[in-house]
Amino acid sequence: MRVNSIFRPAVWLGNFANFSYKHLTINWLCLSLICITSILVINPLQAAPRRNFAFLYRLGQRVAVDTRREADSVRIYLRFPESTVLPPERALYIAFWSSFDAKRPMRLDSVRQSAWRIRRAETATWVEFCLPVARLVPGQVVQVSSSPVSKDEAVENSAWLQVTPETLGRTFVLTDSAGSPLLRRYVRVQEPFLLDTYGPDQPIAAKRYTATFGAALPPMTDPKTQPAPPPTLGVQDTLAFRAGQLLVLSTAGLYNLRTADGTSTGLLVEDSSFPALTSAAELIQPLIYLTTSAERKKLYDAPEPKRAVDRFWLDLAAGQQSVAKLLIRTYYGRVAEANQLFSAHKDGWMTDRGMLYVVLGPPDVVYRSAGEEQWMYRNVEVSGGTYVFRSKPSTFAAEHYELVRRPEYELLWYAAVEQWRKGLIAQTSR
Template sequence: MNVRILLLSIAILTGAFSSGSLLTGCTSSKKAKELARQRAQKAGTQTAQSTPTRPAGSSTTPSSPTSGPDWRMTSVKSRYLHKDSSTVRVYMNVIAQKGQAFATVDDLGARFVLNYVIYPDYNNRERLGYGSVTLSNQNVTADVPDKEDHHLTVFFDVPKPKTVVSGVMLAEFVETNSGRKVLHDLPIRFRQTRLSDHFTFFDPKTGLPVLKNFATVNDTVLIRDVAGTSRPLQVLRYRHEFEAASSPMNTTPRTTPRSLNVDSTLTVTTNQPVILPAEGLYLFLADTTDANGVGLLVGDKRFPRLTRPEKLVKPVMYMSTTQENGELNRATDVKKALDRYWLTLMAGNQDVARRTVRAYYNRVEEANRLFTTHKEGWKTDKGMIYIILGPPDRVQRSRDREVWVYNQRANVSEINFTFTRRPNQFVEDHYELVRYVEYQPIWYPVVEAWRTGAIRE
């Protein structure tokens, strides 16, 4: 029987943008995150997300073990790097909360136990290895550059099984007071490795891996391995405009470009900071003949937030007619056209329009934050579903598939969206939706709710 990791997804709201008229007055990042925290408090959690959440800023003072609610693990995101021929280093970004407080290093060590088991695959329960991880200031750190980011980084080493090419590590966080267990899965390639199994992007300030596929223009990035090896890498930069996701009901295969035109190249040295001065998709390679490398999407200074009208106009395609999309894309004054678009949909009600604009672009920003791969997160299939329907109620995962389950939408008791993993030369965590025309009765009513301002966050 497949191992199923059920993830209780929590809606995340962040600030939107400031562009004047209807595109002003959007919820501040702090207020939006407070809304997310309140929703998380109501929902609770028994299993953790595999994507990072960003709850509201609050006190991180350790709380008494006997006072108030129990600690809850609300987010886990992980990756691995090969440390040497016999060991893999695992990094986990975790967020744990107790009421409005966020766990410190001492809280995590005092209230959680971490165990792991390695299996050959999701449907094979033969144990290849297992262990317990002591959570202390020796392997847990709170060093994060963003003051509103409350994740802790846990790192530990795992011995490589000698007889298998790959496996899946199932990690279990146990809250010691309640016994509540939080599961998280991490596929690991032990043999036949790629560059991305050894090198990733680290934060130059903290010396910790950055568990995301994007940066912003003029950011200082550092690509390195666990040992801090110095070696040259070739970097290709592309300026290709990838298409946004098509309708969930569009079962016609889309053509994809067989090759991308390289805009520019450079050479960098691992373990040495480098500034990427231009937007685009970067591919770091050990050799230009390699089929796979380490990809990084570099956006403008506000990414994952969209602020410029010419960028804000694109994501509304998911809730617009063909005619509306055409008019918006042909507009000479995009900002005025976008204002007119929202006001027309909301029958001239500016309050409803502002509220809907805020809700919609909060989801666009969070889709960028969570699902950016070789293209912006809002353009991905996951991003499209997340923007329109919000976070799923639970997720079922296997090595190459994710199923998002929504308990009730548009008078349907349960609806599933299946995503299959489609790795490419840039990233391995890109997924594509399995499309069905039968989604129409669910999809169109929710789109109509957006168009009438009925969606509220």
């Protein structure tokens, strides 16, 4: 199968190993100037206020969303993180924007309680309703909020949906065995799930592909220096079933599910503990962002790899167990969150956005425009600066973004790595 996106295999050049520790003794004044330059020169900010979409990358604030085409309508499924966000007498408020960075909405509307379904589960609120296809145009952005929307409205507690051909064409939604939308593009091995189609249940063709995608390359790496990825992925297995049939996949990997009407989606099948990591090998893999290849080999070859991983973190913490525990909790907590936020064709922590999320934390500011995201970090001591991601077409991922890599990021990156390797991130973790 030809892959529409440029997914690069695992190629890590050991940049950290080749970077002398003397370079880590950075003049912080110079680093501050670099950070300011990255904000003002690399990505100049507009004078007018812009919407900050950083809440999209905070799981406690993010409204999850999925869709399904139903004849002349699109059904929208939402999961608000708060159980009390929608009292029965409230309406849903909708704004149609020409783009994420539009100054004012093109149209405002609302959906009364009688037109949507609501249920509460644990601490969350699930809502679903329909919008006419005639009112949705590819490229538009639809904002759904629990409070009235204006051009100055805060974006928190809102769902933001970009209208794409997939939005307008996909006639199924992934659900759990009870019929609740998964709102994610991964399932676990042996986790029962369904493809809930609109209309008659259709035959489904599933293909599992050879996928050996590696972790993201450092922000300063020139992609042109890396080997070209293979243009196609080999098919390892195929299976057929019908929509509405409970499906359980026993083999982890990257799948593509396609209905008889031609709509499809990528699906990542993961180990049973995902998005958390539990085995020693899983815990060692994300350390690629902080370690040399020799250090990781030593961890893998240790008689007790899990104990070796604990020792690695304890050494970074200069023997202080409380600091080591905080480092472990922060690092692997970010890995699990990145897996929830960014998993698509590979584990979320391996993606470009996942790499920055794990090492630098959630961004302070996110600006979105057509096909681009800007992530800003304001904490200079933990590698402040601005990073630009650009959307790339993908067979398996609805939202695939690649980092625009720059040599200017080198000092910023190694300053952030140094924070981890000296245990200092424990003082500033969030």
